[in-house]
Amino acid sequence: MANNNGILKILKNRELLVMAFLLIIFFSITSNRFLSPSNISNVLMNISVSGILALGLALVMINGDFDLSFGSALGLLNLFILMFVDKGWNVWVMFALAIVGGILWGMLNAILVVQIKIHAFVATIATWTMCRGFIYWINGGKTFYGKYPDFMTIIGRGTVFGYIPISSIIFIGAAIIVFLLANRSKFGRYIYAVGSNADAAEYVGINSKRIRFTSYLLQGLLIGLSTVILSSKLTSGPATAGDGFQMTVIASAFLGATVFKPGLVNIGGSILGILLLSIIENGLIMLGVPFYFKYIVQGLIIIGAVSFISLKNKRSEGPAIL
Amino acid sequence: MATKEIIMSTTKLNKSFGVTHAVINLDITIEKGDIMGLVGENGAGKSTLIKILGGEYYLDSGQITYQNKIISWNSSAEALKKGIAIVHQHPLLVFSLNAAENIFLGKEFTQGIFLDEKKSIEESKKLVKQYPIYPELDLEKPVIEMSAGEKEVVEILKALSYNPKILILDEPTASLPKDEAESLLKLLVDLNRKKEMTMIYISHKLEETFEICNKITVMRNGENIGMLTNEHFDKNKLVKMMINQDISEFYPEKSSQIGKVLLEANHINSKVLKDVSIHVHEGEIVGLYGLIGAGMTELVESIYGLQPFQSGEIIFNQKKILHPHVDMMVHHGIYLIPADRHQYGLFPSFSVSENITIAHLFSLFPEFLLTRYKENQVATKEAEQMNLKYADINQSIKELSGGNQQKVIVARWLLKECNVLIVDDPTVGIDIGAKRDIYRILRELNSHHKGIIFISSEINEIIGMADRIYTMRRGIITAELPKDEINQENILKNIL
Numbered sequence: 018m019a020n021n022n023g024i025l026k027i028l029k030n031r032e033l034l035v036m037a038f039l040l041i042i043f044f045s046i047t048s049n050r051f052l053s054p055s056n057i058s059n060v061l062m063n064i065s066v067s068g069i070l071a072l073g074l075a076l077v078m079i080n081g082d083f084d085l086s087f088g089s090a091l092g093l094l095n096l097f098i099l100m101f102v103d104k105g106w107n108v109w110v111m112f113a114l115a116i117v118g119g120i121l122w123g124m125l126n127a128i129l130v131v132q133i134k135i136h137a138f139v140a141t142i143a144t145w146t147m148c149r150g151f152i153y154w155i156n157g158g159k160t161f162y163g164k165y166p167d168f169m170t171i172i173g174r175g176t177v178f179g180y181i182p183i184s185s186i187i188f189i190g191a192a193i194i195v196f197l198l199a200n201r202s203k204f205g206r207y208i209y210a211v212g213s214n215a216d217a218a219e220y221v222g223i224n225s226k227r228i229r230f231t232s233y234l235l236q237g238l239l240i241g242l243s244t245v246i247l248s249s250k251l252t253s254g255p256a257t258a259g260d261g262f263q264m265t266v267i268a269s270a271f272l273g274a275t276v277f278k279p280g281l282v283n284i285g286g287s288i289l290g291i292l293l294l295s296i297i298e299n300g301l302i303m304l305g306v307p308f309y310f311k312y313i314v315q316g317l318i319i320i321g322a323v324s325f326i327s328l329k330n331k332r333s334e335g336p337a338i339l
Numbered sequence: 340m341a342t343k344e345i346i347m348s349t350t351k352l353n354k355s356f357g358v359t360h361a362v363i364n365l366d367i368t369i370e371k372g373d374i375m376g377l378v379g380e381n382g383a384g385k386s387t388l389i390k391i392l393g394g395e396y397y398l399d400s401g402q403i404t405y406q407n408k409i410i411s412w413n414s415s416a417e418a419l420k421k422g423i424a425i426v427h428q429h430p431l432l433v434f435s436l437n438a439a440e441n442i443f444l445g446k447e448f449t450q451g452i453f454l455d456e457k458k459s460i461e462e463s464k465k466l467v468k469q470y471p472i473y474p475e476l477d478l479e480k481p482v483i484e485m486s487a488g489e490k491e492v493v494e495i496l497k498a499l500s501y502n503p504k505i506l507i508l509d510e511p512t513a514s515l516p517k518d519e520a521e522s523l524l525k526l527l528v529d530l531n532r533k534k535e536m537t538m539i540y541i542s543h544k545l546e547e548t549f550e551i552c553n554k555i556t557v558m559r560n561g562e563n564i565g566m567l568t569n570e571h572f573d574k575n576k577l578v579k580m581m582i583n584q585d586i587s588e589f590y591p592e593k594s595s596q597i598g599k600v601l602l603e604a605n606h607i608n609s610k611v612l613k614d615v616s617i618h619v620h621e622g623e624i625v626g627l628y629g630l631i632g633a634g635m636t637e638l639v640e641s642i643y644g645l646q647p648f649q650s651g652e653i654i655f656n657q658k659k660i661l662h663p664h665v666d667m668m669v670h671h672g673i674y675l676i677p678a679d680r681h682q683y684g685l686f687p688s689f690s691v692s693e694n695i696t697i698a699h700l701f702s703l704f705p706e707f708l709l710t711r712y713k714e715n716q717v718a719t720k721e722a723e724q725m726n727l728k729y730a731d732i733n734q735s736i737k738e739l740s741g742g743n744q745q746k747v748i749v750a751r752w753l754l755k756e757c758n759v760l761i762v763d764d765p766t767v768g769i770d771i772g773a774k775r776d777i778y779r780i781l782r783e784l785n786s787h788h789k790g791i792i793f794i795s796s797e798i799n800e801i802i803g804m805a806d807r808i809y810t811m812r813r814g815i816i817t818a819e820l821p822k823d824e825i826n827q828e829n830i831l832k833n834i835l
Contacts, residue, residue, distance in 0.1 A: 197708065201708040201709050201710075202707060202708060202709065203700045203701055203704070203709065206693070206697065206700060206709065207700075209686075209688070209689070210686055210689070210697055212688075213686040213687055213688040213689060214682075214683075214685065214686050214687065216682055216683050217682075217683050217684050217685060217686055218686075219645065219665065220645070220665070220675060220677055220683050220684065221665075221669070221697055221698040221751070222665040222666040222668075222669040222698065224666070278688070280688070281688055
């Protein structure tokens with residue numbers, strides 16, 4: 018009996034982990050390619066772009082804010098890197114500039130949401146749309162192809178010891194840093210505090226505007242970093258680049274809010290969420306299911322996750338977004 | 340004396356909110372034509388009781404008998420229809436509508452599919468004539484432009500428009516100027532005599548209840564402590580029933596060692612405040628007292644840097660604080676505990692430990708990464724000193740009772756040296772034990788030469804705790820009462 022309780026206690030709030038495990042088993046049985054080294058490597062590479070975006074979105078959502086624009090920001094920055102590399106600019110300089118560009122993007126959203134106080138949904142729908150418009154304007158709706166030096170692909174396609182993608186190492190590094198920042202640093206505690214009760218935060222001397230602003234800047238930095246990996250991998254600039262990540266990343270935040278700190282978006286949950294979603298996405302492809310099923314599954318997962326939270330928890334736990 | 344008809348009675352009513360038992364095994368009896376006073380401290384369960392009677396809360400167990408029938412209301416609308424109307428402490432009015440529209444909200448007069456505004460004004464006029472509490476009331480004025488007193492009048496007229504058999508009034512005079520309060524009391528007595536209307540009257544002003552009630556029921560911690568009839572009204576006895584102690588024993592001894600001036604605010608002018616100056620000494624509790632909206636909260640929040648003010652200065656330890664802002668004040672050891680702990684104090688998703696350490700994270704834990712072990716150690720130590728009742732320092736703050744939540748908020752600030760503690764109505768809705776703990780902690784701070792600015796909404800509390808009192812009215816300081824001039828008459832004279 019005691020043993021039983023022990024297992025239940027371990028499983029408590031770890032539903033996602035169990036689900037991921039079961040799914041991996043399921044896909045391994047139904048598809049013999051799923052566990053092949055090349056496929057694993059492929060999944061890992063995909064996760065590094067969406068995973069870093071998920072880290073950024075989680076930081077913003079813990080505050081009670083939101084962002085819908087990161088997908089098109091990714092597309093625009095990708096185009097920007099490739100166009101200048103084509104003109105002969107140094108790849109590493111462009112990568113650094115893309116990260117700066119990401120931070121500026123975060124600043125734009127922060128000014129609109131935090132300073133001008135436009136609701137995050139409204140502000141970032143606007144920046145999202147505008148940004149996508151710029152991409153179409155710049156490359157006329159076509160995919161941009163340009164010259165690039167061969168070594169440019171090392172970050173996005175390179176591996177060490179044969180199968181470990183360099184991009185995954187970057188993602189794991191970013192995940193560890195953001196996790197420690199959010200869960201163990203004072204800044205991180207302040208982000209959760211602002212998300213939990215922004216008024217109370219002001220009364221203890223936390224400048225909630227500054228915290229929210231900084232979170233958007235950090236998210237921008239992470240958008241920039243994921244663009245670097247994406248450009249290095251794609252080496253082309255489709256007009257729709259970044260769109261595919263949008264819903265996966267948003268779904269990961271909601272799915273992540275069902276574990277560890279139920280009812281609250283949290284970094285650990287988001288990481289697990291993006292892993293799980295990427296596995297599902299890949300598994301469906303391996304099973305030969307048409308790609309559009311991915312959107313149906315993502316929608317169902319968002320509804321499922323949020324229903325789970327709202328049925329399990331009482332309201333007013335944290336940010337209003339859930 | 341002939342026995343009167345019992346109009347309503349309750350047997351063994353119980354109502355809990357989570358771990359808080361708001362009403363416990365409560366029996367009361369109201370006879371037709373009574374004006375029954377209902378008194379008790381904040382958190383004694385008075386409001387919960389009337390909300391049960393008025394159908395706003397479901398009861399957990401027990402029985403209500405009304406007009407010889409056992410009833411259980413499905414909604415407040417049903418109770419209202421059957422003749423039980425509540426006049427709430429904070430008027431429940433739609434601010435954008437005018438008085439007449441508010442009075443007939445939910446039972447509008449129509450002509451075809453359109454509202455008949457003329458009729459609603461006419462009917463409201465009739466109502467005002469029938470119940471002349473405040474005949475000059477402008478029925479076409481939007482509620483948002485009305486004074487607190489006018490709003491109260493609209494709320495009462497709204498209740499009377501239902502022709503209630505029992506009228507329940509929850510502190511109707513709390514925000515009224517003295518003359519309006521007196522005319523209201525007169526009208527209530529009139530209504531009772533002429534129309535035999537039964538009433539339940541909640542008030543913190545005991546003199547009022549003596550004036551109009553024929554009996555008074557005392558509640559304490561959710562229980563019915565007893566009832567006095569008008570021939571036995573006695574203030575000391577009543578207070579003793581309310582707090583289970585003589586007043587002199589309930590509050591700790593006042594300060595005997597008042598030192599130099601610690602913090603002063605001089606000539607503060609803001610939207611609400613007009614040329615307000617106050618100061619607090621070492622080892623002193625300074626009370627601020629006034630009606631709701633008189634500006635006490637605005638004053639302390641201005642000092643704390645949360646609200647802007649146009650002119651004036653804040654001086655701490657003889658040095659002017661140039662740009663008062665919360666982190667600056669915290670840096671100087673000047674802390675504010677806000678009035679509404681749920682809205683402005685607690686982090687609901689945090690643990691007890693995280694709620695305690697949040698205010699002083701940077702100074703307590705200089706290293707980059709926080710460690711839960713160290714945090715818990717610090718939090719546990721402070722929790723013990725506060726006499727906090729909790730199961731696990733990592734449990735959710737929401738699982739604690741109101742009093743213990745408030746102690747957590749106090750504990751949060753005492754982790755580091757505190758010079759001035761500003762407390763804004765710290766004992767609202769918390770039990771007597773926690774209240775005494777908080778009083779004790781404040782006096783302990785005093786004995787370490789700390790200064791305290793204490794706002795209270797309870798006159799007994801401010802009299803019991805303060806060494807000196809500033810009374811406020813509409814944004815100005817009306818009087819400064821030294822220790823030997825602190826009494827109820829002097830305070831009431833200056834706030835109304």
